Amino acid sequence: MDQTDGRILRRLQRDSSLPVAELASVIGLSTSACHRRIKLLEGDGVIEGYCARINRAKLGLKIMVFVEIALTSQSQEVLDAFEQAVVRYEDILECHLTTGDADYLLRIAARDVADYDSIHRTCLAKLPGVSSMHTSFILRSIKGTTEFPVRL
Incomplete structure (x- = not known):
């Protein structure tokens, strides 16, 4: 390049x-x-695809949530089961394996707190191998971009 x-x-x-x-x-x-x-x-795989940026508020998704997940074990079986379950739920927008106190960080958009409660009950509570969850609601976004810095 x-x-x-x-x-x-x-x-x-x-x-x-x-x-x-x-x-x-x-x-x-x-x-x-x-x-x-x-x-x-x-x-070369540098460009993986194209998509439209959607205004989530226009879809009624007024709140953004980060959920930190700690698992019961670090065994390959537990990690695999968790990751396979996560990809089946469209309410989970992103899932990242992390270092630190939490094993995974999830990003979820919801219409409101009641909608998040429903997502929690029908999705998050069903994820296998979870020992604890810590939820953070985004009050206000200061910066958000989908652009990666291109430094050559």
Whole structure:
């Protein structure tokens, strides 16, 4: 990757709906050269896919929750069972294996506290191998981005 690829990646992270011709013009490439570079970045797995950023409040998802999960054991069987269960619940937006007091950090969006209670009862409480949960409600987001820094 070079600086031109970096400019392409930065721009696509901000707006992946740009037509290739417009992106090429902004970057200073021909349309065919820009298209070729994008295809190479996709083929190399640098670009994994494209998606739309959705305003969660417009979907009625007014609260964001982080849940720290500690498991009963660090055995491979317990970890595998937990991870396999997590991927089956669409209410769990993200799941990260972490260091520290908690084993996993989950991110969940909910309509309100009653909706989160329902998610807790029908989803979180059914996760296998859980010894404890600590829930934190986000009061206000200061910074949030889906863009990764591209430093070459």
